[in-house]
Amino acid sequence: MNDLMENEAFFTGIVAGINLYQSKIITAHERKEPIKIGDDLFYLQTGKERLTEMMNKILS
Numbered sequence: 430m431n432d433l434m435e436n437e438a439f440f441t442g443i444v445a446g447i448n449l450y451q452s453k454i455i456t457a458h459e460r461k462e463p464i465k466i467g468d469d470l471f472y473l474q475t476g477k478e479r480l481t482e483m484m485n486k487i488l489s
Contacts, residue, residue, distance in 0.1 A: 454464060454473065463470035474482070 457464050458473040461472070463472055465471075
């Protein structure tokens with residue numbers, strides 16, 4: 430029974446951590462801020478945003 434409680438606490442912690450990082454990523458995207466992984470900065474785009482960017486490059 431003790432092992433079951435430890436596993437449940439572990440998985441609850443994993444789910445909570447994933448939810449926190451998911452919230453950080455969504456918030457960064459909404460604010461158009463980069464996400465830093467190591468020394469690299471990443472920006473997330475929706476398909477519509479990416480298509481608009483590509484069309485603007487083609488038409489410029």
